[in-house]
Amino acid sequence: MSKEGLDRATTRRIAEEAGTTQGVFHYAFRDKNELLTAVVAAVTTEIEKILRNSVDPTQGLAQAINDSIRGIWTYVRRDDGLQLMQYELTIFCRRTPGSEWLAEWQYSRYAASTLEILTESTQNEKISIELSELTNFIVAAVDGLIIQYEVMHDEARSERDISNVISAACSLAGISPPIRRTVTVS
Secondary structure (H helix, E strand, C coil): CCCCCCCCCCHHHHHHHHCCCHHHHHHHCCCHHHHHHHHHHHHHHHHHHHHHHHCCHHHCHHHHHHHHHHHHHHHHHHCHHHHHHHHHHHHHHHHCCCCHHHHHHHHHHHHHHHHHHHHHHCCCCCCCCCHHHHHHHHHHHHHHHHHHHHHHCCHHHHHHHHHHHHHHHHHHHCCCCCCCCCCCCC
């Protein structure tokens, strides 16, 4: 799906790509919708893992904001097709009656994992915004940057914009931005 898009993701093509038969595919998944649910679950689990591995909560909120955004960004730049597939899945779920819950669940998990990281990193810091509001800002801002990057592929612009989002998030929280560090995602 990440190579050719959701429209071309027939059960036959998915089975071929996986090196198996359609029979095996249908044994594991009753239909394409069940597969899509599994894909969304796998992607959101991967995002949660990246956030957890990118952030050391003992470094404080500003550093957590920086490291979580930069950790996700490293992941984004690794695989354009995966990012496009995630957006296609979200749109498909929103437009498919009965599947709307999956898009909501996906974004709820992104927000919940981000909120968890920020909460663990706050360490008695006094901040000027509710962490849930800060989380919503960060998730929305990063989502916008991903779409912009997928359209423009302008690395320099993306780097400036990421730095601006980090500064804006810290400003909303009433804290100083961190000293920039490189984040490595495993």
